[in-house]
Amino acid sequence: MLKIYNSLTRQKEEFRPLEPRRVRMYVCGMTVYDYCHLGHARVMVVFDMVARYLRHLGLKVTYVRNVTDIDDKIIRRAVENGETIGALTARFIEAMHEDERALGVLPPDHEPRATESIDDILAMIGTLIERGHAYVGSNGDVFYAVASFPNYGRLSGKNLDELRAGERIEVDEAKRDPLDFVLWKSAKPGEPFWASPWGPGRPGWHIECSAMSTRCLGAHFDIHGGGMDLQFPHHENEIAQSEGATGEHFVNYWMHNGFVRINEEKMSKSLGNFFTVREILARYRPEVVRFFILNSHYRSPLNYSDENLDEAAAALSRLYTALRGLAPDLPLPLGEGRDEGFSSRFADAMQDDFNTPEAIAVLFDLAREINRHKAAEPAKAAALGATLKSLGNVLGLLQTDPEAYFKSDAGGSGLSDADIEARIQARIEARKAKNWAESDRIRDELKAQGIILEDSAAGTTWRRE
């Protein structure tokens, strides 16, 4: 039985989908005014892993992840860049998709955009006003009346009095209550707008997720995910909006992933201490980044550093090394186990709130077992290799051909494969003549350029570091 840590109850709970064999999941995606950084990558990879695992369990998953393509920052950035909002968001949506593909993130089933959901948003705001959960403020903006929703604060463990006591809350004169938040912002001159019963304007941030999730998945669905920082106020507000509008329970399981940190500090755009995915991919293989993310638990902090990425690269190489040079997997004689408990250990780890670090530890045990049998029992090694690859697939890892993986450029060497092969040929000649000095010189020379040579009985192979 799969257990998921539910942020709403702060404990692990057995996962029971609303409909048998079917899961509906919504994740808050990007606001597209800049490139994805590693924090965004973590959300994408973590929930991709969740979707993959649920599917692996045989569940039919409908995975929705939205794109926020209208908000203050987007408007500001477009003005700064002197481009249209549409051009800006199109550019960064495409960049996001490129990053995703690189990281082995499968596309969500639906990727709704705020600007394409205005009708749903207007309808929901209308319903909220009818039901007494929203009102038009003195400045023409529409606000959600937080006090009208009794459960407000439950997800984030806050109560209204404490929130009101916070001195940092800016009091907007147009609001009845400082805690109220905007559903519809009336347009200022020069700003983009849509027509609405409350005048021209644009949606507030929180309402779009309520509108889009309800449209794509219904009023009540299984899993809602996102980064920790969205728990309050974004997800709290979503609950208030959706439950206020539909009268139904909104979400059964709330999942929040931990932050990426740099030097013990949250990586964020506002702090300016972020690395974009493409900056990192210029120096590391994409799969290394994915491995790095999954090698710590999704709720734990993830500390970014070059050392940690290097370590992830070394670890992933070990797994690929085990897969390297295996015979094709052939059916084993009856009674000869190809698995020996690895799959069930892997499953146990994943069933426990997606414990990918522990699941990956099983992969390493499997790799050792493969290496042990590689020479003497190639058929057994190949069978174990097939198991390793199939477990890796659940995590979106290890699906590249090992040779291709090792020869792929991790972002450095200017040497072409042909250059390398030529140097290796020269070295083979030297070795035939037992000219070890020349042989070692060539090897060192290649090493200096990030090419590792490995001699074995079968010949010399090479890989990029």
Added chain:
RNA sequence: GGCUGAGUGGCAGAGUGGUUAUGCUGCGGAUUGCAAAUCCGUCUAUGCCGGUUCGAUUCCGACCUCAGCCUCCA
């Protein structure tokens, strides 16, 4: 200040009331022309102080430290 969460060996990072996490690294050995890779063996730990218990890193309490949210943020 309020509310969350966390403190594990040289580093990263899991689990567990009594038994090897795992990876990288160090050390010894096998293998290799030498390496690399691989295999075998091996050293380093559970923030601090109490309590519960036959026994706690694991449960409880205090303390210290760190991070996050309370304001846009994945």
